[in-house]
Amino acid sequence: MEEHRVTELALHTQPVAGAMPAFRATVGAAELRGLCEQTRAQKARLVALWGSDETTRGGGYALHLALALGSGLLWLTLPLAREHPRYPSIADIYPCANRMQRATYDLLGIHAQDSPDQRKWVRHRAWPGGVFPLRKAFPIGTSFPPSDDRYPFVKVEGEGVHEIPVGPVHAGTIEPGHFRFSIVGEKILRLEERLCYTHKGIEKLFENMTLAEGARLAGRVSGDSTVAYAWAYAMAVEGATGTEPPSRALGLRAILLELERIANHLGDLGYLGNDVALSFGFFQFWRLKEDLLRLQGELFGHRYLMDQVVPGGVARDLPRDQAERLLARLEQIQSEVVALKAIYDDHAGAQDRFVMTGQVLPELAEKMGLVGFAGRASGIKHDLRVDYPVLPYQQAGVRMATHTRGDVAARVSVRFDEMFESMRLVRTLASQLAPGAIRAPLADCIPGKCGVGWVEGWRGEVLIALESADANRIHRAHAHDPSWQNWPLLERAVLGNIVPDFPLINKSFNLSYSGQDL
Amino acid sequence: MYRLLKQIAKTGIVSEPPPHPDETLRQIDQQLGEVILRHFGRALAIRHVDAGSCNGCELEIHSMNGPYYNLERLGIKFVASPRHADLLLVTGPVSRNMELALKRTYAATPDPKLVVAIGDCGCTGGIFGESYASSGRVSNVIPVDVAVPGCPPTPIALMQGILTAISSGGRDRA
Ligand code: SF4
Numbered sequence: 001m002e003e004h005r006v007t008e009l010a011l012h013t014q015p016v017a018g019a020m021p022a023f024r025a026t027v028g029a030a031e032l033r034g035l036c037e038q039t040r041a042q043k044a045r046l047v048a049l050w051g052s053d054e055t056t057r058g059g060g061y062a063l064h065l066a067l068a069l070g071s072g073l074l075w076l077t078l079p080l081a082r083e084h085p086r087y088p089s090i091a092d093i094y095p096c097a098n099r100m101q102r103a104t105y106d107l108l109g110i111h112a113q114d115s116p117d118q119r120k121w122v123r124h125r126a127w128p129g130g131v132f133p134l135r136k137a138f139p140i141g142t143s144f145p146p147s148d149d150r151y152p153f154v155k156v157e158g159e160g161v162h163e164i165p166v167g168p169v170h171a172g173t174i175e176p177g178h179f180r181f182s183i184v185g186e187k188i189l190r191l192e193e194r195l196c197y198t199h200k201g202i203e204k205l206f207e208n209m210t211l212a213e214g215a216r217l218a219g220r221v222s223g224d225s226t227v228a229y230a231w232a233y234a235m236a237v238e239g240a241t242g243t244e245p246p247s248r249a250l251g252l253r254a255i256l257l258e259l260e261r262i263a264n265h266l267g268d269l270g271y272l273g274n275d276v277a278l279s280f281g282f283f284q285f286w287r288l289k290e291d292l293l294r295l296q297g298e299l300f301g302h303r304y305l306m307d308q309v310v311p312g313g314v315a316r317d318l319p320r321d322q323a324e325r326l327l328a329r330l331e332q333i334q335s336e337v338v339a340l341k342a343i344y345d346d347h348a349g350a351q352d353r354f355v356m357t358g359q360v361l362p363e364l365a366e367k368m369g370l371v372g373f374a375g376r377a378s379g380i381k382h383d384l385r386v387d388y389p390v391l392p393y394q395q396a397g398v399r400m401a402t403h404t405r406g407d408v409a410a411r412v413s414v415r416f417d418e419m420f421e422s423m424r425l426v427r428t429l430a431s432q433l434a435p436g437a438i439r440a441p442l443a444d445c446i447p448g449k450c451g452v453g454w455v456e457g458w459r460g461e462v463l464i465a466l467e468s469a470d471a472n473r474i475h476r477a478h479a480h481d482p483s484w485q486n487w488p489l490l491e492r493a494v495l496g497n498i499v500p501d502f503p504l505i506n507k508s509f510n511l512s513y514s515g516q517d518l
Numbered sequence: 519m520y521r522l523l524k525q526i527a528k529t530g531i532v533s534e535p536p537p538h539p540d541e542t543l544r545q546i547d548q549q550l551g552e553v554i555l556r557h558f559g560r561a562l563a564i565r566h567v568d569a570g571s572c573n574g575c576e577l578e579i580h581s582m583n584g585p586y587y588n589l590e591r592l593g594i595k596f597v598a599s600p601r602h603a604d605l606l607l608v609t610g611p612v613s614r615n616m617e618l619a620l621k622r623t624y625a626a627t628p629d630p631k632l633v634v635a636i637g638d639c640g641c642t643g644g645i646f647g648e649s650y651a652s653s654g655r656v657s658n659v660i661p662v663d664v665a666v667p668g669c670p671p672t673p674i675a676l677m678q679g680i681l682t683a684i685s686s687g688g689r690d691r692a
Contacts, residue, residue, distance in 0.1 A: 126614035126651055133650050140649045146618065168619045171598035173566045173579050176616055197615045198570045201651030217645055223574025223670070267580065280522060286584035287532055293581070297672075304574060306669065343522050514572045517613075 009038055013074065018239025019390050021072025022452040029087055032078055036065075036093045044069045045369050045382070047454075048463050048480035049090075049100040051108040053136045054079070057448070057475075061085040061110050064478070066452075066463055072388060073454055075465065080110060089115035096369040096485045103196075107134035107203070122196045122517070125149040133204055140204050156182035156190050164499065168197045172503070175513035179502075186498040191491045198517040206477035211237045211445060211466075212311060214474055218464065219306050221479050222515030227253075227260040228457025229464070229479065230309035236466040236477075237311040239451030241443040247434040249313035251392045255429050256305050256314070258422040261458035262330075263292055263304075265419040266337075268510050272412060273344065275504040276353040284340055288333045295329050313439030323430045334423050341416050354409035358493040358505030361406055370489050371482045372460020374509050377414040378406035384456035396428045408508040418458075445472050459483065459512065481515030533588040537674050539682040543664045545657065548686055550630055558604055558632075558684045562594045565603035565627065569620045569656065570613030570646075575637040575670040579607065582673040594680065600626040605683060607676075608660075611639040611646040612653040624660045632683045635665040636676065644669065 013023035027035060036046075047066040054062050060082035067074045078087055089112040091098040101112035102121035109132040112118075120129070125146040127133060133142075156163075162183050168176035178194040202221060206214050218233030219226040231253050238245055245253075266289040273281020297303040299322050308315050318326070344350055360370060362379030370378055385398040401417035403410035445468045453464035460482025469475035486509055494505055550558070566579060582589045583596070597603050600623045612620055624633070635656035638644035643654030656662050666679035 124615040125618070138650070142650050143614075144650075146614075168616065169567055169600075169623050173568075173576055173596060175568050175571070175573055175576065176619065197619070198568070198610070198613050199615050199651050200570050200611060200613045200646045201649045202646075204649065204651070205646065220572045220574065220645055220669075223572040224577060226574070267577075280526065283585045284525065284529065286581070287529065287586065290581060290584055290586050303672065304577060304670070306574070339521065339525060343525065346521070512573065514570075517615075 009035065011035070016075060016239060016450055016452050017242060018452050019235050020452060020454045021388055022075060022454070023072060024075045024077065024450065026077050026079065029078060033088050033090060033093065035076070036090045039067050039069070039074075040093050042069070044074075045371070046094040046096055047073065047461065048465070048478065048484070049097050049104065050465070050478040050480070051104040051110045051134070052467070052476045053108060053134065055082060056136045061108060063087050063104070063110060064465065066465060066480070068382070073452055075450075075452065084111070085109065086111040086113050088113050091115050091117070094369065095367065096488065099488070100484060106132070108132050109135065119152060122199050124196065124199075126199070133201065140201065140208060151194060153180045153192050153194070154190070158184075160184050161189065177513050181499060181502075183499060186500070188494045188497055188499060188502070191494050193487055193491060195487065195513060196517045198514045200518070202518040203476075203478065206474045209474055210472045211241065211468065211474060212442060212472070214477060215310050216307060218479065219309075221518070222481060222512040223304065224264055225260065225457045225459060225462060225481075225512065225515065226304055226306045227256045227309060228455045228462045230307070231257060232453030232455040232462045232464040233466075233477075234309050234311045235453035235455065236451035236464040237442070239453075240449040240466055240468050241311075241445045241451075243312055243440055243443050245313045245440055246437045247391065248317075248436050249438045249440075251429050251433045252314045252318055252438065253309050254392045254396070255318065255426050256300075256308055257455065257457070258425045258429070259292070259296060260305060261422045262419050263289055263296075264458045264510075265415045266292065266333075268507060269344075269412065269415060271507050272354075272408070272504065273350065275507055276350045278347060278350050281340070281344065281350075284336070288336055291329060292333060295326060299326060310439065312442045313437070315439075317438050318430075318433075323433070327427055327430060330423050330426060334420065337416070337419065344412070351409065353501070353504060354412055355407060357408045357501050358497060358508060359405065359407040360489050360493045362404055364492060365406060365489065368489050368492070369485045371485045373401075373414050373418055373458070374411055374486055374489070375460065376401060377403045377410040379404040384454060384461055392429060392432065395432055396425050398425065408504060411508040447475070457482070459510070460486065479515075479518060481512050483511040483513075483516045486511050487516065532585050533591060534586055536587075536592055536681065537678045539685040540678045541682065543666055543679050543682050545662050545665050549663075550632075552686060554630060555684055555686055560593045562605060562680075562684060563597045563603045564594060564605045564607050564680070565597055565600045565623065566607045566609070567620055567623050569608050569610045569616045569659075570652065571610030571637065571639060575609040575639070578670045578673050578676055579609070579636075582676050587673045587677060589677065589680075600624075601628065603627050603631070605632040605634060605680065607634050607636060607680070608656045609636045609640055611643045612656060612659045614651055614653055617653055617659055620659055632663045633660060634679050634683050635662045636679070637671060638667055638669045641665040641667045
């Protein structure tokens, strides 16, 4: 394979075959921090950090980093010893690495040296310390009696400071997690999250599957982002196997992804109304969302579009008459959303609650690595559909929505803008749909191939990094949700706000638990 | 304000008739007598517990509260605490990290109580099955009255499951 020189860094890399621009390089422990300092200085963000067990391939362990450079995704691999695998922590350079490093230790026993935060993250009581479920020698069915689960939350001391523990079972219909608030009066002084209650062994399950079987699981990493994950997974498998999906399938995938974005924003905008006592908004937006879901169910056989994107293409075509029904429905929804937006914009009560609530300023967003629409609402101008415009977005052209105030109102505004843009995109994509097949047969895969799937889901960038084993099986599939980056910023966004505004701020981000817990 | 009222008037009432109970969803015989069921039917309080789902099933629970299905008009509403609940609606395979919280929620729910397990995951463990991280189906952890398959089940199927849990199932227990 030809060598590729990443212009931003003095580094020799190999291209990773696939739809998105990606390069791979091996680095030594001594170079890791220096490289990260360089990429940080160039404003390259850390997309993901994970580990792998290489003992079945004659090695020890490995640490992996995915960094978003101007020219594409840089996948760095740091080989580690079989005994006491360890590497220098990079959490001081990229703060979002902290939880990922802790998760990597809990799952693989790979130790981040010199990190001040060595607390567990994924491990609660399901398995004892010193046992590492993602190691190859660990059988997936092993179960242990519940172990002790002490977790040292950071204590805030001072006069009049109270703690409010919330969850894991929440008051509303949301996923489980634990929030520890330290408050004075009604004001939030500190919020500390504890997640991973929904850890269900997804990455271990992948390693017991074939490349084809993994698609269904990828679509269930986070149910509200099923298209984004299924596409990222398909992209990674296609890269690893050298399969070229037909261009009609690419157009259809983008239509599905934009529909997923529209449906999620419709639902959340309804809830954001509900959270400021405007239940009118909830009923109106959920009526529109249901109108869309019903048609999706009719056209694609699944209201949330699960299992539509498959390695090699898509499961169902969208014939012309059906596409027209879809466009007509979207047009009706759009005209109603325009009316609802005017009502939200003019509603003094709603705006009073939205404006300057849950603010994340651009500087903090940049430092901590906020991503997705929440990042764009805090001045972080990144969107994979714009930064690396591969087909079909290259043809359709995406107009990025941004804001700088970083409060609930900004996130509401960006959500409206992105929804309108998605409606425009569906129209354009539908008119540009190429004729022909919707699915290509999946080529066989040789062991040791890698693939990258990188997709701008409605919440932010979703990454699948994949390596194949023999017999078309999966050696390692890492799924990364943008919520990893954004959860720590929710802790910051609530500071100085009052406790009753927490549900509103939380909903304005609407982060995934299942996607980060895996 | 004028625009808001106009939108309400223009929309009108969109709620649709609810589905009928479906006995095939029932896991164990109805344990509750007519009298209790009559009361439940008029004011049922539900506590949702996500025991490890992918969040797909939650999306449809939200839909059920939307205007087309409008669960609340049947006297069925979601409450914030298990202590106020008559019925637990449980999604997901039960992750081992949620097992204790689910058991505690069940214990905190006053008797008589009903449990409806939701989704392929709630019914069988689904794609996640049983593993070091997942205890599988809900009935592996707490007793289940009614189980609703689907990935995720539609709002109509969910309503059917809930209505089945509070119907007598043809058994005269008055
Ligand atoms: S049944 Fe399907 S939608 Fe529901 S939690 Fe399981 S995988 Fe997700």
